[in-house]
Every structure is written in C-alpha cells, then in structure tokens.
Amino acid sequence: MPASSTPPPRPHRQATGQVWLWDIFCRVIDNFGDVGVCWRLAADLAARGHTVRLWLDDAQALPWMAPGALEGHWPGITVHPWDAASDVQLLSTLVPAQVWVEGFGCELPEAFVAARARAQDAPPVWINLEYLSAEDFVERSHGLPSPLMSGAAKGWTKHFFYPGFTPHTGGLLREPDLLAQRIAFVSSEREAFFNKLGVADHGEALVSLFCYANAPVAALLEHLRGVKTGVHVLVTHGQAQSAVQAAVAQCPHASDPLRMTSLPLLSQTQFDHLLWISDLNFVRGEDSLVRALWAGRPFVWQIYPQQDGAHRAKLDAFLDATDAPAPVRNWHGHWNGFGNSDVASPLPLGEPKSASQPWRAWADGLGLQMARQADLVSQLCAFVQAVPCAGQAPKTR
Numbered sequence: 474m475p476a477s478s479t480p481p482p483r484p485h486r487q488a489t490g491q492v493w494l495w496d497i498f499c500r501v502i503d504n505f506g507d508v509g510v511c512w513r514l515a516a517d518l519a520a521r522g523h524t525v526r527l528w529l530d531d532a533q534a535l536p537w538m539a540p541g542a543l544e545g546h547w548p549g550i551t552v553h554p555w556d557a558a559s560d561v562q563l564l565s566t567l568v569p570a571q572v573w574v575e576g577f578g579c580e581l582p583e584a585f586v587a588a589r590a591r592a593q594d595a596p597p598v599w600i601n602l603e604y605l606s607a608e609d610f611v612e613r614s615h616g617l618p619s620p621l622m623s624g625a626a627k628g629w630t631k632h633f634f635y636p637g638f639t640p641h642t643g644g645l646l647r648e649p650d651l652l653a654q655r656i657a658f659v660s661s662e663r664e665a666f667f668n669k670l671g672v673a674d675h676g677e678a679l680v681s682l683f684c685y686a687n688a689p690v691a692a693l694l695e696h697l698r699g700v701k702t703g704v705h706v707l708v709t710h711g712q713a714q715s716a717v718q719a720a721v722a723q724c725p726h727a728s729d730p731l732r733m734t735s736l737p738l739l740s741q742t743q744f745d746h747l748l749w750i751s752d753l754n755f756v757r758g759e760d761s762l763v764r765a766l767w768a769g770r771p772f773v774w775q776i777y778p779q780q781d782g783a784h785r786a787k788l789d790a791f792l793d794a795t796d797a798p799a800p801v802r803n804w805h806g807h808w809n810g811f812g813n814s815d816v817a818s819p820l821p822l823g824e825p826k827s828a829s830q831p832w833r834a835w836a837d838g839l840g841l842q843m844a845r846q847a848d849l850v851s852q853l854c855a856f857v858q859a860v861p862c863a864g865q866a867p868k869t870r
C-alpha cells in the first residue's frame with residue numbers, strides 16, 4: 474500500500490476562539506519524531522482555523538507522513554525550506570506571525586529574527602516547544618519565561634512550553650475528535666486496513682513493531698512464538714524491518730510460525746490505524762508513544778537512547794508517573810536493555826485474558842486519564858492568549 478495512496482484528510486476548519494498566524498520551526502535531528510511532532514502540531518492548529526507556516530530543514534518525510542503537505546493540499550498550512558527563512562527579500566513580503574514556535578530548541582535563523590526586530594512590529598509570542606518527558610523538572614520548567622539578553626531580539630521573551638502527562642504541564646497532542654474517530658474505526662475498519670495492505674487477515678493476534686535497530690527483537694519473536702492463538706507481526710518500515718532481518722539471519726527459524734508482514738511507510742493517519750487495530754504495540758521515540766497511549770491498547774515503549782544513559786531516568790519517570798504494573802515494568806526493562814530480571818513476563822496476548830488484565834487495564838486507563846487533561850494545542854493557545862503582547866496584530870506590510 475503506497476502511503477501516498479491515501480489522500481490527505483480534509484481537516485475540518487473550525488475557528489475555536491481567536492486564531493493567529495504561526496511560524497513553526499523544526500530541525501530534523503534524526504529519525505521521524507521532530508518532523509512528526511511539528512507536523513502534527515501544525516495540522517491540529519490549522520484544523521482549528523489558525524494559519525501556519527512550517528519551516529523545515531529536512532522535509533523528506535512529509536510526502537509519506539502527510540501526503541499532499543508539500544503541495545499545499547492541507548488548508549491553512551504552507552511548508553517552507555529552512556534556508557528561505559534567511560531570505561531577506563522574501564521576508565519583506567511575509568505577513569509577520571503573531572506566534573513563533575521553536576521546535577525542540579532548534580534555534581531560529583538569525584536573519585529571520587533580525588528582520589522582525591528591524592520591522593519594529595510588536596514582538597511575537599515566542600514559544601520554545603520542548604521534548605516530552607514525565608520527569609519532575611518538566612512541571613517546574615513549564616511556562617517559564619526566558620528574557621533574551623542579547624542579539625537582534627534583545628529584550629524580547631521566549632517561553633518554555635513542556636508537553637507532559639500531568640495537569641501542571643502543557644499536555645499531549647490530541648486532535649479534538651481523535652478518540653471518537655478511534656472508537657468508530659476499530660469497530661468497522663480492520664478488514665479495510667488489511668485490504669489496503671493487500672494482506673489476508675487470519676484473525677491472529679496483531680502485534681505492531683516500531684523500534685530502533687538495537688531492540689532485542691530475537692527475544693521478542695521467541696516470546697511471540699509461544700502465543701497459542703497465533704500472532705501476526707506488522708513490521709514498520711526502516712529500523713524495525715532491519716532488526717527483524719538481523720534476528721532471522723541470526724536464527725533462521727526465529728519467526729516460525731509467526732506471520733510477519735513488512736509494511737510500507739504509512740501516513741500518520743494510517744500509522745494511527747495500525748495502532749488502533751493491533752492487540753499489542755511496540756512504539757518508540759516520542760510521538761508514537763503518545764499515539765499508542767491514545768490507541769488504548771497494551772504497548773511497550775522503546776525510549777530514544779541517549780549517550781549518557783539519561784533515557785533510563787526518563788523511562789523510569791514515565792513508568793512511575795503512570796503507575797505501571799509489574800509486567801509492564803518488566804517488559805520495558807527488557808525492551809530497553811535495563812532488564813532487571815532474567816525472566817520476561819508473559820505478553821498481553823492470547824489466553825487466558827485474565828493473565829494480562831493488569832496490562833490491559835493500565836493501557837486503557839492511561840488513555841482515559843490523559844484524555845481528561847486539556848490537549849496540548851488547547852493549552853498552547855490559552856497560554857499564547859495570556860501573554861501580554863499576544864494577538865497584537867503586527868503592521869501588515
């Protein structure tokens with residue numbers, strides 16, 4: 474199923490309160506999460522009636538992640554190459570935005586900032602959108618101002634905005650109708666999903682696999698082989714498929730008698746559908762963790778590995794903050810290389826369902842609990858609205 478076969482959804486444009494023009498900046502460090510989060514933010518804002526310019530240093534993921542994005546098929550969003558933000562001639566023609574979002578502290582192009590400062594417009598509300606974490610510092614840092622002491626924007630203020638899992642953070646990206654869409658989808662669309670893939674669905678337990686190349690896939694396949702009702706593993710494109718190939722190369726029968734399907738790169742919408750129909754989701758990074766949480770299905774998260782091992786504290790903070798039961802902690806330890814016991818708990822698949830009740834209850838309860846928290850875009854708009862200079866319509870050129 475080529476990802477581009479799915480036309481982009483026509484976002485439902487509804488202005489919910491004041492709307493603004495946003496400049497969102499995103500540098501791709503590696504993998505797909507930087508652009509995945511920034512695109513999702515842009516699409517959610519545009520669907521609520523805002524207008525967004527998304528400045529990207531690497532847009533190569535957009536054609537499959539959001540078909541039509543580069544062609545301007547998503548109302549309210551235009552995508553711009555990073556270097557164009559330093560084109561003074563171009564900048565002189567642009568309407569100044571009321572809000573700037575610096576994705577993951579990516580540092581805006583100096584020429585872009587200088588051009589705005591020269592124009593003597595009211596400064597934008599400048600948001601530094603940080604990475605998602607459940608660690609304690611997030612609540613302490615969320616919303617803090619950071620006055621700029623030098624440079625073209627000296628005297629302006631940046632504001633730190635932290636996504637998070639508690640009411641004292643910026644919340645999680647969640648489109649207004651997402652949970653209703655998921656409920657409608659699961660009851661009717663599993664067959665359509667497989668038909669689009671051109672793959673037969675024999676009713677086995679479905680496991681989606683989105684992981685980094687170093688994930689212990691051979692051990693996972695060994696566990697899945699023990700599931701009596703049969704398992705169909707849906708392997709996402711890229712590192713997960715490489716990890717499976719390495720496991721099978723190491724042990725040729727590692728995947729027998731599992732059914733293994735290698736997926737093409739899916740759009741974000743199709744990726745959500747994959748998570749919604751699966752019985753167990755292996756996700757990674759940041760954005761797919763949140764999407765697995767909204768899927769309400771048992772999941773295992775492979776955290777983005779960091780050189781200094783800081784990711785272990787981040788993982789433990791998540792498991793503590795969500796009060797993860799023992800089997801969930803056990804598998805997260807194994808899957809992330811922090812296994813604190815030799816024996817992995819049973820996975821929440823097959824029978825008896827009672828054995829995996831704690832895991833299912835955790836996953837289901839987590840999504841419901843987080844859905845009671847205002848979503849990130851709603852909180853971000855309220856935050857922007859509350860900043861004194863917000864909404865001052867800069868002089869249009």
Ligand code: TRH
Pocket residue numbers: 502503504505506507508509510537538604683709710737738739740741742744757758759760761762777
């Ligand atoms: O790809 P990631 O590992 O991205 C990571 C993390 O964001 C991490 O925090 C960051 O520091 C690092 O990049 C630089 O995982 P993540 O965050 O889940 O992003 C994947 C995105 O790709 C997500 O939006 C889902 C999307 N996706 C698709 O749309 N289709 C697909 O087929 C697949 C596999 C992913």
